[in-house]
Amino acid sequence: MTLGFTALELARIQFAFTVSFHIIFPAISIGLASFLAILEWRWLRSRNPIYQDLFKFWVKIFAVAFAMGVVSGIVMSYQFGTNWSEFSRIAGSVTGPLLAYEVLTAFFLEAGFLGIMLFGWGRVGPKAHFFSTLMVAIGTCISMFWILSANSWMQTPQGFSIENGILVPQDWWAIVFNPSFLYRLAHMAIAAFLVSALLVAATAAWHLLKGRRDALVKTSFSMALWLMLILTPLQVLVGDLHGLNTLQHQPAKLAAMEGHWDTNHEKGMPLYLFGIPDMQAEETKYVLAISNLGSVILTHSLDGTVTGLKEFAPEDRPNSTIVFWSFRIMVGLGVLMLILALWGLWLRKRQRLYEHRRFQRFALWMGPSGFIALLAGWFTTEVGRQPWVVYGVLRTEDALSPVSAEQVGLSLMIFVLVYFVVFGMGIYYMLRLMHKGPELIHSAPSSASDAELTQASRRPLSSVTEQINPPVERPKQEQEP
DSSP: OOTTOOHHHHHHHHHHHHHHHHHHHHHHHHHHHHHHHHHHHHHHHHOOHHHHHHHHHHHHHHHHHHHHHHHHHHHHHHHHHHTOHHHHHHHHHHHHHHHHHIIIIIIHHHHHHHHHHHHOBTTBOHHHHHHHHHHHHHHHHHHHHHHHHHHHHHHSOOSEEEETTEEEESOHHHHHTOTTHHHHHHHHHHHHHHHHHHHHHHHHHHHHHTTOOSHHHHHHHHHHHHHHHHHHHHHHHHHHHHHHHHHHHOHHHHHHHHTOOSOOSSSOOOEEEEEEEETTTTEEEEEEEETTHHHHHHHSSTTOOOOOGGGSOGGGOOOHHHHHHHHHHHHHHHHHHHHHHHHHHHHHHTTOTTTOHHHHHHHHHTTTHHHHHHHHHHHHHHHHHTTEEETTTEEGGGGOOSOOHHHHHHHHHHHHHHHHHHHHHHHHHHHHHHHHOOOOOOOOOOOOOHHHHHHHHHOGGGGOOOOSSOOOOOOGGGSOO
């Protein structure tokens, strides 16, 4: 059952598995909520039913993603008590209030207006409905604010003291706005918006490839590409600033990301495009490098010094083999996103955006890239923090509950089975809705009852009523009399 893994290793695998499933759904919710607010704002200004019909389509995808995010988030939180009780005991006085603020501000705001957003068409005024959509969008961003604040504090802890082995908060401003928080918040927000933009573009590209040329598909494609054109260069800038912050506050993580072992005192640091870091041999093998470019990127000088991994004790080094490649997957996909956005701009200028099938295939295949880059970025962040759960303060092994490998292994197996069934069905449903595509419904009023409005805040999936696999009628001759 344990396959030779220790309780610590299995607990880390379990948390990585559950958080990897969880993060994709809030990313969709954050991005789509803002996209929905933009669509409704455009509809209010122009009264063009195209924007309202697109809203009514994408709000269904949002409802499924929001529900999956809530469920997976609740399951993930239980692990703090089951597998990481020592972390809760030692650091809970800092992280507990931050997570509670997320519930008190963001979750209540989202739940309070979600029913109106999902079922309010025709039952409340247009401005009131837009206000509800805007509140849900703001709520998702507030949720991201508090979650990123808690996680960033674990990366760059500030504003606390240690009393009898317990981390006691002393300065909440320093805790919330810790040194890495604003960089990581901006990086995550842009990533979430890119996830949704790529999802919208891929859906539209699919229908363009199938021959649809109506305004719904074209508008979706155009808006998503404009968003990517704005966000991808901005993400490059924010990523550079975040890298400089990591160099200052987490030099071991930065060295692991670059596969950099020896501190370069007399020459510039090369940038390894390819390589295989060997933790035992303390070197990066089979390298393909560009001289001095690493120093240029990280220090903005040709011969800037970057601390190597050998400067840290072996037990304090993150796994460079994993972090090196997860970082390059994220960056490589980011480059492809930038190419997609610039290629789209070039085709738009030539008025071939909706007819260039090779570009549309590229946009379709890039659909999952946002999720992959997001997960690769989180793997870089979390694996790069090891062996610390609170960087430089609390080791991961000291945060573990007194549980056996067999207990954690059993719960991990159950999680894997349940997650693949439950969330697999949710993802399949979302894909089928996107396969069906938006429909021109000319802003038909909602027929939702008062009970349905209340129910929506509790069960967002209740707003999705379409049969994605409608029953097939049997021929008359085969029907029973």
